[in-house]
Amino acid sequence: MYIFRLAFIEAQLTDAFIQFKNHYGFEVQVCNPRKGNEKGSVENKVGYIRYNFFTTSPVMNSYEDFTETLRVQLEKDRQRLHYEKEVLIEDLWNEEKKYLLELPVEDYPVFKEIEAKVNKYNEAKLDNTLIHIPKASNYPFIYFIVTWDKYKAVSPDGEILFEDFRPYMNKKRAIPWISIFKDWIRKPRAVSYSRYKKYLPGRINEYLLVEDLVVRKERLIEIVNLLVTHDIKRINEDFYDLITGNNENPFGLDWNEYDALAPTGGEQS
Template sequence: MSDINCIKHLRNNKGLSISKIQKTLKINWRTAKKYADEDQISTTKISPKKGMMYEEKWGEIVSDWLFEDSKLRRKNRRTKKKLFEELQELGFKGSYRTLCYFIQDWINTHNEERDKGYERLDHPPGEAQVDFGVMEAVQDGELVDVRALIMSYPNSNAGFAVPLPSENQECFLHGLQMLFKQSGGVPMSLRIDNLTPAVKKVRTKTEEAQLTDEFLAFQNYYGFEVQACNPRSGHEKGSVENKVGYIRYNFFNKAPIMTSFEDLTTQLEKQLIDDRNRLHYEKNVLINELWDQEKKYLLQLPKEVYPIFKKEMGKVNKFNEINLDQGSIHVPRGANYSLLHIQLTWNTVKVISPEGEILLDDYRPYMKKRKALPWVSIFRNWINKPRSVSYSRYKDYLPGRVKNYLLIDHLVIRGERLKAVAALLITHDMKRINEDFYELIAEEKLGKEENPFEINWSDYDALTSGEGVQS
């Protein structure tokens, strides 16, 4: 992968011909051609310049065409001859040489402007930074650890985020794909720290960072440049570090409720879109307006989505279990085979026998990993202050039946109900209480000794229907 990356670098960034690459690297011409023009995306930007064709509409038309083609693989770009033929179809009366002079002038001035831009700006348009942030959400009344992969574009301060269950390679590459999709394009360059899924050897004083083969293949497919930070140098990607904190304190300060990671992704994407309607901290312009300008510099997304999965071989123990994600999963009839093929995506695991039979197709173990909320402690505080339930941050995390049972306006009755549920929490979890609510909450199930509060259900019915209770 390093050799392929070098070939693409010489072709795209150094502008060497196939023959020159062949001589420089001493490789076969066909090999140089194959890897130089395969899955290639240009990083060229356009800046219109003066020229004879600018006196009419033709220069503007050709500039637009060149700008469009610059986002395509080199082998898919139109030749000068093809551009000339298309111009003639529109009524162009100039010569082929006139067009060639204009194109060459456009390329020369475009490259000069690009160099000046990189020298003038600390963060040129199209440059992004990415990092993980650890957050929490609530699903089915239980806490879920969320690894939010966050991308920041320092030039405009636009931010994007994808919540994920882990920081492994499958999640990291899937998250980048989702971030590219949210951005509407691929950043020209991506700055990362020494993430294990991307960097197998960190940068030293004498050597550049070495990227993993899987990340190199992903990078080559999408065409972005990679800038790896120095070890223990978080300030080198300060924009995304600040964005992680901003998202945590503004959107995860109270753990959001999610039904799935896809649902939380949609929630977060909408919030970040709305968040762009604020002024840039320094430029005094709406972030949304700056982003509209910056996204013109993004590379075009490929037509086909890059497949992200990991294949490995696994052994099954005598209990039909394989080790995965710091745990074990049961594989039906797995012990019948000495080795099994395991295919992993960011959220699923598929176990296949040597004969090709699918033995297991399920979510990965960490997709089901939950932590219980400290309901006993929460209810203890609520019992002391029943009024606080209505505005507590934990109110929305209560399951439906329990929530409806507790949110009653009569504070004395609310206090009694809080104590009744608190008594059940000693022997049952909140999910079980909600599922078997009507059976568990009934007075005969609790027992008179355990529940000294006599409940008049006709009074409850009157209160909930608004008829009132006679004293």
């Protein structure tokens, strides 16, 4: 006769989850392995949301806008009777929230760290998108500290090089023109095939397309000096005054040739 003794091992929570639990002050009830029925109530509520509010793909302008739309829909949904208690869900909620803990003032910082290689154009890849990070090429690699909507680009020494929304948020992002122009000054030939060329305002774009690389470098330096006190849209709008300054057309240009119909530039989406 054989006797089998089953050993029950207590679930081990990760340090990150324990910190998350302590921050919000909730207790944990761990389910058993392969026992989906133990959390059936939660799964049913997820299914209710999916089948009632996502029957078709939602149309959304942004995540923030969609979150607000869903919040309004769910508040309206509380005006129905509970399937078992025959009481308005709104009334049950108002009674239950008296016993809930207050949420902390600060959200728990949920993030992930990703190591990324840097190419010679100060670019690193995040979410399958190349992102220009000023001074990134000074390092063989950098770290992206990412949350669900934003990122920080950090050097191996811990310096924050850049921060912005993640690419899939479809937010317009200011282009770091000074850093890009400084890269172009070192490699004037790169202007013609740079992926940032299409974002240059029309007059500046034409001004920099001169074939003489020595002249192109001089013009890049000129624009960089202006970017210290003006944004690129302002330089484009006041192009004739800012470029010539007190000199009378130092390059002998016909200014009318640079009034190409082109977007004002300065941002990328």
